Amino acid sequence: MAEPALIDRQGSRLHRTKHPPKGGSSSPTERPQDALAESLIESIAGYSEPKQIEAVRQAFRFADAAHADQFRLSGEPYICHPLEVALILAKEMRMDVAGIIAAILHDVIEDTQVTKEELSDLFGQEVAELVDGVTKLTQLDSKSKQEVQADSLRKMILAMAKDLRVILVKLADRLHNMRTLGPMAMDRRRRFARETQDIYAPLADRLGMHRKRLELEELAMQAIYPMRYRVLKKAIKRARGNRKEVIGTTEQAICERLREADLRCEISSREKHIYSIYKKMCVKGLSFRRVYDVYAVRVLACDPDECYRALGVMHGLYKPIPGRFKDYIALPKDNGYQSLHTVVVGPYGVPVEVQIRTRDMHRIAENGIAAHWLYKKEIDQSDAAKARAYAWINEFLEHQKNEGGSLEFLDNLKVDLFPSEIYVFTPQGDIIKLPRGATALDFAYAVHTEIGDTCVGARINGQMVPLHTVLSNGQTVEAVTQNWARPDPSWLNYVVTAKARSAIRNYLRNLKTQEAVRLGRRMLEAELRKLNLSLEVLPAEQIDSRLQAMGFERLDDLLEAIGLGDRMALLVARQLTSDREGVDVALDEGPGSGTPLLIQGTEGMVVNLARCCRPIPGDAIVGFFNPGKGLVVHRSECKNALEFQKKQITWVRAEWDSQAKGDFPVELRVVLWDRRGTLAEVASAIAEKGANIENFQVTQQDSHTSTDVITLTVKDRVHLARIIRRLRKIPVVLRIQRTKA
Known part of the structure; x- marks a missing residue:
C-alpha cells in the first residue's frame, strides 16, 4: 500500500507520512467526505436525473479511493476539497452533471496514478477532457516556477476555448482554496493570493462573474494585507x-x-x-x-x-x-x-x-x-454571455498564435484582463472599444494589424497627433499610414492592448530571424572560402545529411543559430565538409583567426554596437557572441573587450565594411570654461560640421570650469576627427577626448 501524501492547497505533494496528520480523522465511521457527498447529491437532485446522480456517486467513490492516502495541511482527507469544489458549482451555479463529475475528479490526474485514458473509459471523453483542462502541467523543462505557472495557465486558456466549464471548475477550485488558506505558510499564502488577485479575479470579472470576483478579491486582500x-x-x-x-x-x-x-x-x-x-x-x-x-x-x-x-x-x-x-x-x-x-x-x-x-x-x-x-x-x-466569453477567448488566442513563450502569453493575458473601456469612432462612424489608457497606435492595430504595422501618426478630431497619444472617450480617430513604415521596438513602451503588443513582437521576432540568417550566411561563407568552398558548390545531399546530424531541419535554422551565436561558423564549416557524418571537429585555430567579418552597422537586431565604447566606422573592432542574441561589437582597445578575450568568450575578428553608412553615436568628454554662451557656441560648432547632439550631461562643475559628456552622432572616424579639430579651435574648450569604456 502506498504511503499517504500530505497535500497543500494547490495540490502539490510536500512530504510523505505513514499516518494521517494530527487532527485528521482515521475512524471509518467519522468520514466528513460522506456528509459532503450527501449534501452534493441533495443539491443536484432538483435538476438531475437518477442516472446522472448515480454517475456522481460513482465519481465520488472513484475519487475517494484514488485520494485515500492523501490529506490536506488542515488534517482533513484530501477528497473533501474536490467535493467542496463540486458543491460550489452545484449550489451557486447549478452546473450540469459532467461539470460536477469533473470537479470531483479534477485532481486525480495530477495527484494520483490515474490517467486521462482511465477517466475516459469510466466517465466518458467529455469528463476526461474537462479534468485534463484543469490539471496543471507537470514535469516541464521550464527555467523557473513562474514559467511552469504560465504554461499551466496557457493550457487552461486553450482548454477554455473548447469548453468554458474548464474555467468554472478552476475558479471554484481557486475559490475553495482561498477560503481555506489558514494552514499555509505566510509567504506561500501571500504568493498564492497574489496570483489570485492578478489572474483569477480579473478572469472572473472578464467572464462577467461579479460575485466570484468580489469574493476572490476580498480573500486575496485578507491574505496579502491582513x-x-x-x-x-x-x-x-x-x-x-x-x-x-x-x-x-x-x-x-x-x-x-x-x-x-x-x-x-x-x-x-x-x-x-x-x-x-x-x-x-x-x-x-x-x-x-x-x-x-x-x-x-x-x-x-x-x-x-x-x-x-x-x-x-x-x-x-x-x-x-x-x-x-x-x-x-x-x-x-x-x-x-x-x-x-x-x-x-x-x-x-x-x-x-x-x-x-x-x-x-x-x-x-x-x-x-x-x-x-x-x-x-x-x-x-x-447564452449571449456564454457566446461573448467564447468570442473573447478565441479572439485572444488568435492574437497569440505567434507569441514567443508562456511568459509572453501571460503578460499579454494580464494586459487583456483589465478592460476598463473607452469608446472611440472611426471616420466612418464605427465604434472601436479599447482599454483605458490605449494610444493611437492601439487604435490602429485594433482596426487591422497591417494598418498598425504601417502607421506613422494619427488624426484625432482632425488634428495630427503622434502615435503615443492617449485616447479619450468619444474621439474620432484616423490612422495615418505609409507603405515604407515598419514597427519599431520602442512601440512596446506605450501600447497597452494585447493585440498590438503581440503583433509588434511577432514582427520584430521575424525581423531578428531574417537578420540572423543573413549574418549567419555571411559568417559561414567566410569560413568556407578559407577551404576554397561555398554553400553553392556543396552537394545538396551532403548538406541535408549534415543538417540532420546536427539536429536541424532546414539550412536557415542552422544559419540563424550561427547568427545568434549558438553555433560557431568555423565548427559548422568543418562539419559540413567533413567526410564522415556527425564527426567531432577539433578547432585548430583560435576563434578570432581567419578572414575578418565585415560589419555594416545596420544589422541592428543581431549585430549590436557596444554602449560602453561606442565603435564607429574606421575604428579597430572585435565581435563577441552573446548566445541567443547575436554579435556585440566593441572597439579593440575597450577594457571590456580585453576582459572578454582573457575569459576566452567566443569572439571573431571583425572589420567595418567599406560601404558602412549611417549615423553612429559617440561620446566626447569636454572640459569647458563655465561662462554664459559656452554651450551655445559648442552646439553651433557641432551643428556646423553636420552632426546632431543626442545627449548632454554635466558630470563635474566648479566656479570656473565644467566637465561635460556630449553624445553626438557621426558618419565615421574621419567625420569625428573634423568635429574634434573644430571644437579645439574654440577658446572656451580647454580639453577634449573621446571616451573609451
Whole structure:
C-alpha cells in the first residue's frame, strides 16, 4: 500500500507520512467526505436525473479511493476539497452533471496514478477532457516556477476555448482554496493570493462573474494585507450605523418618486466591499472617510425603457454630478455587463452612486457565464454571455498564435484582463472599444494589424497627433499610414492592448530571424572560402545529411543559430565538409583567426554596437557572441573587450565594411570654461560640421570650469576627427577626448 501524501492547497505533494496528520480523522465511521457527498447529491437532485446522480456517486467513490492516502495541511482527507469544489458549482451555479463529475475528479490526474485514458473509459471523453483542462502541467523543462505557472495557465486558456466549464471548475477550485488558506505558510499564502488577485479575479470579472470576483478579491486582500483588512473592516463596522439614516432617507425618497411615475422598480442599497474601498483609497489617494461617504443604491426595473425613465426620475429628484454618467446598456462592457451608472447629490449633500438595470441584466451582471447554467430556462441572455466569453477567448488566442513563450502569453493575458473601456469612432462612424489608457497606435492595430504595422501618426478630431497619444472617450480617430513604415521596438513602451503588443513582437521576432540568417550566411561563407568552398558548390545531399546530424531541419535554422551565436561558423564549416557524418571537429585555430567579418552597422537586431565604447566606422573592432542574441561589437582597445578575450568568450575578428553608412553615436568628454554662451557656441560648432547632439550631461562643475559628456552622432572616424579639430579651435574648450569604456 502506498504511503499517504500530505497535500497543500494547490495540490502539490510536500512530504510523505505513514499516518494521517494530527487532527485528521482515521475512524471509518467519522468520514466528513460522506456528509459532503450527501449534501452534493441533495443539491443536484432538483435538476438531475437518477442516472446522472448515480454517475456522481460513482465519481465520488472513484475519487475517494484514488485520494485515500492523501490529506490536506488542515488534517482533513484530501477528497473533501474536490467535493467542496463540486458543491460550489452545484449550489451557486447549478452546473450540469459532467461539470460536477469533473470537479470531483479534477485532481486525480495530477495527484494520483490515474490517467486521462482511465477517466475516459469510466466517465466518458467529455469528463476526461474537462479534468485534463484543469490539471496543471507537470514535469516541464521550464527555467523557473513562474514559467511552469504560465504554461499551466496557457493550457487552461486553450482548454477554455473548447469548453468554458474548464474555467468554472478552476475558479471554484481557486475559490475553495482561498477560503481555506489558514494552514499555509505566510509567504506561500501571500504568493498564492497574489496570483489570485492578478489572474483569477480579473478572469472572473472578464467572464462577467461579479460575485466570484468580489469574493476572490476580498480573500486575496485578507491574505496579502491582513492588518489593513482588519483595520478597514473595523472602520466600516463603526461607520455603518451613521449610514443607515442616510440610506433609509434616500431609498424612501426614490421609492416615492418612482411610484409617482408609475414605475415598478425594486430599490436596494449596496454595501461597498473592503477591497473596493482599499483600491480606491490607493488609486485616488483618498482617506477612508472620503471613500466611505459615497453611498450606493441599485434600482432594478422591468425593461430597458423603464431604466431610462427611472434615470430621468433620479435626475429630477437629485442633481447629477457632471461627468459621472455612464450608459452601459447602449454600450455594454466586453463581459456583457449592462447598466446605467450615475452619481447624484443626495440628502445632506452627500454623493449617491446609482445603478439602474433590468432584473435580467442584474442576473447576468452577478453571474456572467454561470448564468447559462443557473438561469438557462428563464432567460436567453445567458447564452449571449456564454457566446461573448467564447468570442473573447478565441479572439485572444488568435492574437497569440505567434507569441514567443508562456511568459509572453501571460503578460499579454494580464494586459487583456483589465478592460476598463473607452469608446472611440472611426471616420466612418464605427465604434472601436479599447482599454483605458490605449494610444493611437492601439487604435490602429485594433482596426487591422497591417494598418498598425504601417502607421506613422494619427488624426484625432482632425488634428495630427503622434502615435503615443492617449485616447479619450468619444474621439474620432484616423490612422495615418505609409507603405515604407515598419514597427519599431520602442512601440512596446506605450501600447497597452494585447493585440498590438503581440503583433509588434511577432514582427520584430521575424525581423531578428531574417537578420540572423543573413549574418549567419555571411559568417559561414567566410569560413568556407578559407577551404576554397561555398554553400553553392556543396552537394545538396551532403548538406541535408549534415543538417540532420546536427539536429536541424532546414539550412536557415542552422544559419540563424550561427547568427545568434549558438553555433560557431568555423565548427559548422568543418562539419559540413567533413567526410564522415556527425564527426567531432577539433578547432585548430583560435576563434578570432581567419578572414575578418565585415560589419555594416545596420544589422541592428543581431549585430549590436557596444554602449560602453561606442565603435564607429574606421575604428579597430572585435565581435563577441552573446548566445541567443547575436554579435556585440566593441572597439579593440575597450577594457571590456580585453576582459572578454582573457575569459576566452567566443569572439571573431571583425572589420567595418567599406560601404558602412549611417549615423553612429559617440561620446566626447569636454572640459569647458563655465561662462554664459559656452554651450551655445559648442552646439553651433557641432551643428556646423553636420552632426546632431543626442545627449548632454554635466558630470563635474566648479566656479570656473565644467566637465561635460556630449553624445553626438557621426558618419565615421574621419567625420569625428573634423568635429574634434573644430571644437579645439574654440577658446572656451580647454580639453577634449573621446571616451573609451
